[in-house]
Amino acid sequence: MNGRESLVSLALLSITLGCATAPSSEEIAANAAAMLKSSFKANGQASLDRLKQDETQALCSQLAGKPPSKEVAARIEKINRDAIKYPADGKLLGDWKNGEKIAQEGRGKQFSDDPAGPVGANCYACHQLAPQELSFGTIGPSLYQFGKLRGYGADTQRYAYGKIYNSEAYAACSNMPRFGHSGILNEQQLKDVTALLMDPQSPVNK
Amino acid sequence: MLALLAAAGWLKPDAAHAQAWNKAAFETHDMAETMKALGGAEPAQSKDIVFFQTPDIAENGAVVPIGIASNIPKTDSIAILIEKNPNMLAATFDIPAGTEPTISTRVKMGQTSNIYALVKADGKYYVASKEVKVTLGGCGG
Amino acid sequence: MADPMKIRANLVGDSTEVKVLMNHEMETGQRKDAQGKTIPAWFIQSVSATCNDKTVLSAQWGPAVSKNPFLSFKFKGGAKGDKVVITWVDSRGDKRTDEATIA
């Protein structure tokens, strides 16, 4: 090793020591919080509040892609299940035709979207639903014949509504947004999408 | 640069662009209208006009590759027509002697449509067609 | 002022293969801006290519040709070192001429 190299490695060593060798997880977490703050700016309807995580988001982020432990999953599912609000009128099924429109609509909540414009659920981005629509994604399972396969009973209706309202109540750290819980869809829209899955007349069940 | 080219005799804009842009032809909506504007009779179907590098499905209608080769002797010009576009005629290419009757370019398509390759050869018109489906990918947002 | 074209001209057998990319909006006149105002049409209307003073292709285009147009064709009679000169004129009367040496 010549003199220059050893100087460089000495310099490196001192930096390394300064950071207590490899950065610790706590250090990374603290730096990550600072980084978030300095790296985003509010734009239109997308305010910086959106970076404040609730407990579910924080717990799922920490897993870095691995499935949650039994305890964590139970915790997430409980707090989310407790937060589901079912319609006061007890009716869970709306108009499947409108539900289909909501399932097709990809806009809403982006900073580029008109805040007064449509907000959809973009279901087809991730799921197969009506077989006529060939352009569907595969992040979520196929929902073709959702009601036909499971039956059209009250329990299944309640499950479908609850799953769309708050997916985390049934599958901790699911990729699916919590459409009711997070205020993406209103109650009527939630009913309409539930009808798309559960109405025997819906093309999903043909 | 332009002056230099002109001085060198490279640039003869008056000759090269002698033919005025055929406004009427670019504002037609169906084959009969287009043929009238181009000054030709109804074209005959031809198997000697071939599409190449032209997909059956275009992922995005903003850019649809189209390649057309004519095997008809004395091909003078090739035109691209898109049935369901707001205006049917997309482009015409005059093929001087010595240039192969083969062109390739990219066009916009508003929706799934038939594409016509119209060839003028020895004063007569010939046509071949191909359907190109246009899908819209992505998140739709 | 429009950016230069990118022109490639290669001798393949006894034919010169020309590939051109042009910088142009090719605005159709059918799109609307964010305020809902129609964006006026603006597109290349004519293209010509010459080699050794001889026209090797001339074209007329409508707004249905894609943005930043691509054009490819082949002609006979070119030799290595000859220049292929391409000129376009658009609907505003703007013009651009570029050249490439046959390789």
Add this chain to the structure above:
Amino acid sequence: MPCAFAQSTVDEIAKYRAALQDGNPAELWEARGEALWKQKRGPKQVSFEQCDLGLGAGVVKGAYARLPRYFADADRVMDLETRLVWCMVKLQGYSEADALKNPFGSGNEKKSDMEALVAYVTSESRGAKMNVALSHPKEEQMYRLGEKMFYFRGGPHDFACATCHGEDGKRIRLQDLPNLTGTEGAQKAYTTWPAYRVSQGELRSFQWRLYDCFRQQRFPELIFASDASVALTMFLARNANGVAFDAPAIKR
């Protein structure tokens, strides 16, 4: 038979993409970027030929395949754009605000010099093997921050990068999604940006790709050349190590 239909659709779209490869309008950006690189610019009238992208002043060939990296003069890990901004400020005498403005172009009315420069510099790494080091502690730290960012769920939709890019073989609508947590997915994705997007008629950089992903994630706006953008770039570039860089590409 919806499945058979879908397969033929996928095959045909592959043919469509193949047909676009010949004649990529990104070359128009590369040519403009090369001219900008060599031009004396800014209040100090200096060209980028004095700018060190990590391989020495003015060395462009292969530089992008080794970015992001730690730069001692700035005491920071920088990606290409952050470094270009640094050179514009330190060498060419631009204000930071001027160097940062208009990172993403829109048509001929609003051409972005930054995008053109990125097109040129990246094109000079075509064929170079991705070789991003984590030898400096700040590089290691940046990588781990990027990983953290990748899994960060937020916004009204609970989306993280990992929501769409955490598993193999998934797609949104008909659009295939690379799994960016695996080597193969990261390699395929990272080495094909920047790209000419035919849907937009624009050349888009990796900084733009991140900006627009966060828009669709319903996050606030990712600030151009911010730490989070560099961290994510570090995470993905490093994961792409070992294969040849192959961009600017052309995509839908």
